[in-house]
Amino acid sequence: MDEKYFPEQIESKWQQHWNEAGTFEAKSDDAREKFYCLEMLPYPSGFLHMGHVRNYSIGDALSWFKRLQGFNVLHPIGWDSFGQPAEQAAIKRGVNPRDWTEDNIEHMRGQLKRLGISYDWSREIAAHRPDYYKWDQWFFLKMLEKGLAYKKNSQVNWCPKEETVLSNEQSSGGICWRCGTPVEKRDLEQWFLRITNYAEQLVDDIKQIEAGWPDKVLKRQSDWVGRSEGAYIDFAVKDSDKKIRVFTTRIDTIYGATAVVLSAEHPLLAQLLEGSALKQDIDAFAQKLRTQRAAGREVGEEEKEGLNTGVLAINPFSGESVPVWVANYVLMEYGTGAVMSVPAHDERDFEFAQKYSLPIRQVIAPIDHQHTDAEPSPTTGGDASAEIKHSFIDYGVLVNSGERGGKLSPVAIAEMSAYAKEHGFGEAAVTYRIRDWGVSRQRFWGAPVPVVYCDKDGMVPVPYDQLPVMLPQTADFTGTGESPLAGVPEFVNTSCPECRGPARRDTDTMDTFVDSSWYFFRYCDPRNEGMPFDSSIASKWTPVDQYIGGDSHAVMHLIYTRFWTKFMRDIGLVNFDEPVKRLLTQGMVTNRVEGTDEWKAMSKSLGNGVDPDEMIAAFGADATRLFVLFAAPAENELRWSESGIEGAVRFLRRVYTMVWKWQERLSNPTQTSAMEFSPEARTLRRKTHQTIAKVTSDFAGLHLNTSVAALMELFNQIVDFNADPAKASEEDVFAMREALESLVIMLAPFAPHVAEELWENLGHAGGLVSASPRWPVADPELARREELEIPIQVNGKLRSRVIVAPDVSEEDLRAAALADERVKAQIDGHEVMKVIVVPRRLVNIVIR
RNA sequence: GCCGGAGUGGCGAAAUUGGUAUACGCACCAGACUCAAAAUCUGGCGUCCGUCAAGGACAUGUCGGUUCGAGUCCGACCUCCGGCACCA
Numbered sequence: 001m002d003e004k005y006f007p008e009q010i011e012s013k014w015q016q017h018w019n020e021a022g023t024f025e026a027k028s029d030d031a032r033e034k035f036y037c038l039e040m041l042p043y044p045s046g047f048l049h050m051g052h053v054r055n056y057s058i059g060d061a062l063s064w065f066k067r068l069q070g071f072n073v074l075h076p077i078g079w080d081s082f083g084q085p086a087e088q089a090a091i092k093r094g095v096n097p098r099d100w101t102e103d104n105i106e107h108m109r110g111q112l113k114r115l116g117i118s119y120d121w122s123r124e125i126a127a128h129r130p131d132y133y134k135w136d137q138w139f140f141l142k143m144l145e146k147g148l149a150y151k152k153n154s155q156v157n158w159c160p161k162e163e164t165v166l167s168n169e170q171s172s173g174g175i176c177w178r179c180g181t182p183v184e185k186r187d188l189e190q191w192f193l194r195i196t197n198y199a200e201q202l203v204d205d206i207k208q209i210e211a212g213w214p215d216k217v218l219k220r221q222s223d224w225v226g227r228s229e230g231a232y233i234d235f236a237v238k239d240s241d242k243k244i245r246v247f248t249t250r251i252d253t254i255y256g257a258t259a260v261v262l263s264a265e266h267p268l269l270a271q272l273l274e275g276s277a278l279k280q281d282i283d284a285f286a287q288k289l290r291t292q293r294a295a296g297r298e299v300g301e302e303e304k305e306g307l308n309t310g311v312l313a314i315n316p317f318s319g320e321s322v323p324v325w326v327a328n329y330v331l332m333e334y335g336t337g338a339v340m341s342v343p344a345h346d347e348r349d350f351e352f353a354q355k356y357s358l359p360i361r362q363v364i365a366p367i368d369h370q371h372t373d374a375e376p377s378p379t380t381g382g383d384a385s386a387e388i389k390h391s392f393i394d395y396g397v398l399v400n401s402g403e404r405g406g407k408l409s410p411v412a413i414a415e416m417s418a419y420a421k422e423h424g425f426g427e428a429a430v431t432y433r434i435r436d437w438g439v440s441r442q443r444f445w446g447a448p449v450p451v452v453y454c455d456k457d458g459m460v461p462v463p464y465d466q467l468p469v470m471l472p473q474t475a476d477f478t479g480t481g482e483s484p485l486a487g488v489p490e491f492v493n494t495s496c497p498e499c500r501g502p503a504r505r506d507t508d509t510m511d512t513f514v515d516s517s518w519y520f521f522r523y524c525d526p527r528n529e530g531m532p533f534d535s536s537i538a539s540k541w542t543p544v545d546q547y548i549g550g551d552s553h554a555v556m557h558l559i560y561t562r563f564w565t566k567f568m569r570d571i572g573l574v575n576f577d578e579p580v581k582r583l584l585t586q587g588m589v590t591n592r593v594e595g596t597d598e599w600k601a602m603s604k605s606l607g608n609g610v611d612p613d614e615m616i617a618a619f620g621a622d623a624t625r626l627f628v629l630f631a632a633p634a635e636n637e638l639r640w641s642e643s644g645i646e647g648a649v650r651f652l653r654r655v656y657t658m659v660w661k662w663q664e665r666l667s668n669p670t671q672t673s674a675m676e677f678s679p680e681a682r683t684l685r686r687k688t689h690q691t692i693a694k695v696t697s698d699f700a701g702l703h704l705n706t707s708v709a710a711l712m713e714l715f716n717q718i719v720d721f722n723a724d725p726a727k728a729s730e731e732d733v734f735a736m737r738e739a740l741e742s743l744v745i746m747l748a749p750f751a752p753h754v755a756e757e758l759w760e761n762l763g764h765a766g767g768l769v770s771a772s773p774r775w776p777v778a779d780p781e782l783a784r785r786e787e788l789e790i791p792i793q794v795n796g797k798l799r800s801r802v803i804v805a806p807d808v809s810e811e812d813l814r815a816a817a818l819a820d821e822r823v824k825a826q827i828d829g830h831e832v833m834k835v836i837v838v839p840r841r842l843v844n845i846v847i848r
Numbered sequence: 849g850c851c852g853g854a855g856u857g858g859c860g861a862a863a864u865u866g867g868u869a870u871a872c873g874c875a876c877c878a879g880a881c882u883c884a885a886a887a888u889c890u891g892g893c894g895u896c897c898g899u900c901a902a903g904g905a906c907a908u909g910u911c912g913g914u915u916c917g918a919g920u921c922c923g924a925c926c927u928c929c930g931g932c933a934c935c936a
Contacts, residue, residue, distance in 0.1 A: 173932080216852065216931075223851080226935065248936060261936095304934080334935045341936090347849090348934050433935055554931090630873070631860060637929095639860065647873055650888095694864090706862070709872035716872090791868050796917050798868070836916055841867050846916045 226433025
């Protein structure tokens with residue numbers, strides 16, 4: 001090859017080699033230990049962006065590392081190819097979503113290959129192809145069979161821009177996850193999956209993965225599930241046989257309840273108001289609240305508003321009658337849609353009570369009296385309420401609570417829940433914030449819901465042997481809220497599997513997050529025609545050892561796939577609870593927005609995007625990847641820098657030239673029996689082994705940036721070695737070969753093409769990937785053996801240094817320090833109080 | 849508002865987990881090569897005092913504490929960034 005580093009030549013040569021040799025194809029019958037490295041599969045938008053490059057570079061580095069260590073690595077890729085952008089393209093530009101998607105995949109596959117990511121392309125999958133979505137439908141039917149899929153009419157999140165329903169996860173924060181449009185509420189009949197059945201496991205099993213997942217993701221998962229312990233309590237409606245069930249976590253405050261408050265959507269409301277003079281007012285009020293919510297008004301920012309219904313409810317503990325109100329701050333979706341209002345001990349109730357002059361009665365006293373002074377707490381009785389500024393929400397001692405006075409909150413909670421159960425007006429209960437997953441989408445580009453509706457037999461699941469329910473070639477892409485499939489008569493009109501009579505298909509498609517909930521199991525057995533995957537094959541690869549992707553999916557995809565895995569476990573497809581052992585959430589790639597000092601995520605609209613193809617053309621795939629991995633820790637934001645990438649090329653070029661200079665001498669090794677290394681050669685060998693140790697351990701925590709820094713340090717040492725290949729001794733050649741070969745192997749995860757080339761230049765045929773381990777192993781003796789320069793401090797101030805052997809004992813080190821002339825001068829005339837010896841670190845002498 | 853995370857050179861960042869703070873890279877400065885520039889190579893690069901030097905003082909958001917010793921541990925505060933946001 002060339003004396004100079006020409007990335008494009010080297011890269012195309014090795015990409016072709018890998019392709020032809022099938023270097024990265026994984027075999028499941030391999031006896032070696034497996035390693036499943038997975039990156040979140042891309043949506044085929046048409047173009048790779050730097051976020052993809054970063055994601056795949058991280059995964060590829062780890063895959064190479066494991067491969068070179070002798071693992072049987074599965075590193076697959078596929079396409080999350082159902083979803084909105086394809087349909088938007090169809091609406092706006094009249095292209096067929098299928099053609100658009102296939103073209104994009106074609107182009108992006110080329111980009112990924114030019115990046116040289118070591119994928120097993122033989123396992124490539126795409127969600128929009130019938131051989132894949134057939135299994136989405138299969139899973140749907142399984143869920144239907146197990147009672148986990150159901151249809152109901154409810155208020156759902158609606159994205160007015162994309163004209164479709166969104167799940168709660170996809171509309172977190174009140175905006176559409178894809179386009180950022182504020183969501184509205186709509187009443188629709190929808191398919192739901194009972195993720196709530198798994199709520200408890202989704203929280204409990206966090207302990208199985210907490211060692212391998214970032215804390216912030218686990219926290220968000222746990223917050224999203226929102227487990228909360230409390231009790232249901234029934235308040236009987238006065239002069240009626242009706243009961244209002246409330247949920248509370250603070251049953252110990254129930255003697256302070258001064259109202260019961262219902263959500264505007266509460267089903268009991270209409271019945272309670274039957275014949276009431278206030279019915280019209282209340283109806284209008286409830287209607288107003290519903291309208292506000294439908295408009296996507298931010299809950300929580302509004303002032304509390306309510307109306308007294310005139311109905312009274314009876315506190316089952318105190319027997320007291322309290323008014324029933326309707327208010328905007330009570331959510332139908334959580335708990336029972338009704339609360340007991342305890343203004344003295346709940347901030348929201350307090351705010352509400354102040355506005356409507358409801359009595360505020362203290363029933364919990366702080367235990368700590370100093371705390372009482374610092375924080376004004378509610379005083380007893382209604383008359384003092386004007387002075388109360390805050391509710392007291394902590395646990396404390398019960399007061400004004402009948403015979404329960406004097407008990408501590410936690411004790412009272414347990415006793416009172418038991419009491420309620422005993423007397424049949426309540427029980428301890430756990431509620432969850434998470435809602436069932438709405439999966440119907442009023443869109444074309446997704447997997448059709450495999451059910452039909454027959455006038456005679458009602459809703460009938462499509463039999464398994466009739467799957468897949470094929471998506472038609474095309475439809476009328478109007479972009480309105482109507483499902484496009486409804487306008488395709490050949491699709492809609494079918495026959496009932498039960499009675500053969502005429503029937504209509506469900507015209508909604510499934511959420512694309514269904515596709516991505518189980519895709520990495522399909523990679524294990526991607527061409528299976530009888531099952532989503534063969535359990536015995538999948539069990540050889542799964543669970544995923546390392547998953548890498550953005551934290552934008554911390555709630556959505558990651559909670560769905562955990563749910564899906566638990567379901568697959570329950571139907572016997574997998575035999576574990578958690579699909580992913582370790583998760584890395586990479587940071588964003590940002591660039592300066594032109595004309596400002598702001599660094600923002602690269603985007604077309606801001607004009608600060610960087611095209612990976614241009615970078616590859618200008619600097620090579622290796623340098624692009626090396627820079628991306630070196631510039632910042634993987635979890636951090638990565639600020640794009642063109643001069644940074646130039647630095648990466650510079651480094652690769654220097655390594656390339658160095659190998660070129662030495663390759664002739666190094667590729668013809670001669671053996672010498674007894675080596676006598678020069679001090680310079682010893683220094684180089686020490687650095688080589690220290691670097692091996694450092695890089696190997698850095699990989700365990702995916703500290704790729706410091707690995708690269710270590711490789712640069714090793715290279716700098718090689719430069720400092722400054723030997724002439726023509727005149728070098730056998731020892732020097734040995735040290736140099738050891739250093740350069742180690743460097744080249746360790747460079748492979750970061751810059752695989754040039755590493756392969758240099759490995760070849762060093763006289764090795766057949767490429768770096770082999771069935772046996774190739775990653776260098778550090779000699780612990782060599783990595784450690786060095787003379788140590790130990791600082792000597794007197795009273796914490798650096799006074800001298802002493803050079804000692806690496807295995808010097810603590811006593812000898814102490815003696816050497818005290819014998820040092822400059823130290824002697826310092827301690828002369830003072831009493832030595834203490835000598836602190838930190839082996840291999842320092843000596844500190846404390847004098848008076 | 850609540851819950852997390854983070855503050856280290858001009859910049860991205862290191863620091864073996866309490867032991868020589870600023871590794872590695874970028875930018876910058878100087879020198880070599882060149883008619884010149886680029887590229888490349890060599891050296892320098894926290895701040896201040898010191899003629900170069902030797903050396904010294906101060907530096908990890910602020911203020912205190914523990915310790916022979918603190919970027920790291922503890923307390924209070926400030927700032928920034930994320931997440932959730934009436935969840936009863």
